[in-house]
Amino acid sequence: MSLDRATVRRIASLARIRVEDREEEPLCQELNGILGWIEQLNEVNIAGVPPLTGSGGLAMALRADLVTDGGYPEMVLANAPERVGDFYVVPKVVE
Amino acid sequence: MAYTIEGSDGAWEVVVGLEVHAQVISNAKLFSGAPTAFGAAPNSQVSFVDAAFPGMLPVVNAACVAQAVRTGLGLNAHINLVSRFDRKNYFYADLPSGYQISQFEHPIVGTGAIEVELADGSTKTIGITRLHLEQDAGKLIHDQHPSKTLIDLNRSGVALMEIVSEPDIRSPEEAGAYVRKLRSILRYLGTCDGNMEEGSMRADVNVSVRRAGEAYRTRCEIKNVNSIRFVMQAVEAEAIRQVEVWESGGTVVQETRLFDSGRGITRPMRSKEDAQDYRYFPDPDLLPLVLDEDWVASLKAALPELPDARRTRFIQSYGLTLYDAGVLVAEKATADFFEKVCRGRDAKAAANWIAGDFFAAMNRQGRSIEDPPVTADALGGLLDLIADNTINGRIAKDVFEAMVATGKSAAAIVDEQGLRQVTDTGAIDIAVTRVLAANAANVALYQAGNTKLFGFFVGQAMKAMAGKGNPALINETLKRRLAEPRE
Amino acid sequence: MMLTDLTIAAARDGLRAKAFSAVELTMAHLHAIEALNPRLNAYITVSHARAVDRARAADAALAAGDACALTGIPLAIKDLFCTEGVRTTAASKILGPFVPPYESTVTANLLRDGAVFLGKANLDEFAMGSSNMTSAYGPVENPWKRRQDPNAVLVPGGSSGGSAAAVSARLAMGATGTDTGGSIRQPAAFCGIAGIKPTYGRCSRWGVVAFASSLDQPGPLARSVEDCAILLGSMAGHDPKDSTSANVPVPDFRAACRRGVKGLRIGVPREYRLDGTPDAIERLWRQGIGWLRDAGAEIVDVSLPHTKYGLPAYYIVAPAECSSNLARYDGVRFGARVAGGDLRELYERSRAEGFGAEVRRRVLIGTYVLSAGYYDAYYIRAQKVRTLILRDFTDAFATVDALVVPTAPSAAFAQGENMDDPIKMYLNDVFTIPASMAGVPGMSVPAGLDADGLPLGLQVIGRPFDEETVFAVSAAIEQAAGFTAVPALRAGG
Ligand SMILES: [Mg+2]
């Protein structure tokens, strides 16, 4: 599996990272280098092996349905690069 | 008759599947301890988890899990004892973490089914594909600033159940009946308030059309439809649009659309234009969700009576018709109201009053069963006065309207206005004598065989007694007197 | 002896004996930082005033006789831990202006126990790197020098390179680090100090800027095994705010350091013998095995057949998780924003300018391996390989109590080396990644020097939640090695 410039553009778009035209080719080569090296995993016989999920079969503890958080809009907004009143803002979105 | 769209060259069948997002009733959010109440000041119900601050981690709310399981049981569905949370990755201004925690491959609830009632008295089974838990997004406000969209994250992270139906729905009516029935079940269970205006229940409507006997054609998804009426309108509008596309030689493309209720049409959704690739994978911040079988069984045992069971009971214990019982159980609050009114009283009379004058007054006044025009106790009081012959049915209607208007009890109104019915046979006899005397021509006609006139005499007699006469005694007296030979 | 040369254990005793005050101890470190940090760049942020305040409070506590485990002990905090009111950058431009309104669980535990935070230690951007060259705040210089080439600037390893360099150069008595694929152990080895990656789930990840959630694990770095044990005892513990935090008791790690290895079975996995590993490392490994045998351990050859696949599997799993974890850095709620145009442009510009080359590379790889049509071939396959790696360890631990292997395939290299090809850099973590993939604990102990006089580490890997044995074995190696070498650049040096 090797990726072309169109794929680089597509994944950069999915990842919302701007990639300039001149960066595409070198990125393409770098990513292909890494993906090519990763291909060695194809040697491994994974028939019947389940993918690892969770950590060591521990059961997940749940939280009680109690209100223990929130109520601090100032702290939530304090780091915002831009705000209008108590709202975060972005350029106008058309739905 | 099956519902079809008549195209210029033949009939088209409509195929609909619904994805309903139902907000879980819980105190705190699905993965944080922030509150869920509707209508709070902007960003005041937001924890650092909900705003996806660096290093913040989700912890699952046990009550939300229980609500999902209870809902699954109420939908006659399979409960998956092991499920998992996945991340659905996409960028949008209402999604702080850049992914929604949802359940993709292993939902908490599997297949189920519900039965919906249609206007022609028939019922139809609609399959449930799955129910999964996921987080709600924040709210975007587009109309408060000339060049900016404002973001309120209060709703961000609130627990939703996404309930996906099979594509079993074939008409706008069925779509409406399905959402209504689903909402009814959720309200009975107390797992979602079903309040579509406040957005606590929203439907994504998947619509396609086909010729009879064909395989499914391409569908379009109409997002976030927020009333049952709009769901029905959206199905019809989208089906008509697709028929036009196909018949004009075009191809329906799979896309996400919005329903414009003002214009009654659907239009493509601009913000979802680019091809989505959600890159689902198991959320590594969470472990598999493992449910205890006994715990699920205990939830099942504690489930309340659901609408179908209640309807059956209403028919069996109260002798109601299928139709009346269906009307009364559709909303849990209505069924509760009915049972309060009919306790120790004539259930059929109670049902008639609620379905008739009571609903009419409620609709006229724009009120609801939670804020009724007359309380259950007051309506019961009115029924008692009818039952013990204090008033007749005709007067009862006036008393009811007076109760609605004044808020006074039936007994008080009857006393104040002197509406007790007259059971004095002497008074009735005098009234009947007057009526017969004044309508000699009609008496002659009646006695010549036009027995339909009997109702006319009853009405006249009642009128003569200002409506307060006991109808049974009037009938009896009239029958006797009219049977007497002409003087 | 200078105050900055003390171990944590010795400093605790000195503080309690009133041999010096906490303010004196902290000031000694702050002065050392003033002198050396401009060159080493081990700290991104130095919290001078806060540190002095905390030291004063520590002296008050000591005077009142209610000192805790770490009262008055000056530490460096990897700038990946959110610290309330103190800028936390993750060494990224995109978090440049970020001041967390909350304290991570691990640092809150350290503060609870009286520690003094000197500042925020440099790291690879978002902990992605093995050299500290990817920090947006400049590289860190390893305080060690090659004997033959003292002008070469060596890297401290990564990603906890600032933490390791600070502890090694005596700019802190200990430090927090995080280890995703070797980010505590490899820099510890490169800087001649000790560091442990605990079992996944031992320390809470709450409040730690996430890189790869299923691998990230906080842990301590210090100049002795015992000091690491003291720090871990404070950092560890169940945290209900982290669903992956294990609800297991925290044992007395410090006591475990004195257990010895008599009767333990120590495994030597043959797959860790790689072509091209420098002789000095092979030799040191053999020497370490000898020390343990001499101390009464039984040495057992074992096999971990899937070892070589750990690295490529890691470079699927870690980028996949990071591509998702880093989606929140979008210039909307915190951090740096590059404005202009519509929402998409805001995202794309903020992220293009906010992330460095290595972060961009990994986010793109991660996006690719999760994308439609590739998920099974890459991510699922990698997670299956991960199951096999875990099975290898489980099988080995059925017969042995711990494993001993080298920490890294080389000593510290110079800035600029290994930079031409990302894979060359990735190979640095070949010996540390398997334990990360399996979630088992691993500790690096300084055990010797190479021909250039650069420190080399040996790694002890243990059963899940059996850090006690890891500490016992590590302490035995430490004792036998008698490692007393010091870096060229250090406080007062
Ligand atoms: Mg949907």
Ligand SMILES: [Zn+2]
């Ligand atoms: Zn959904």
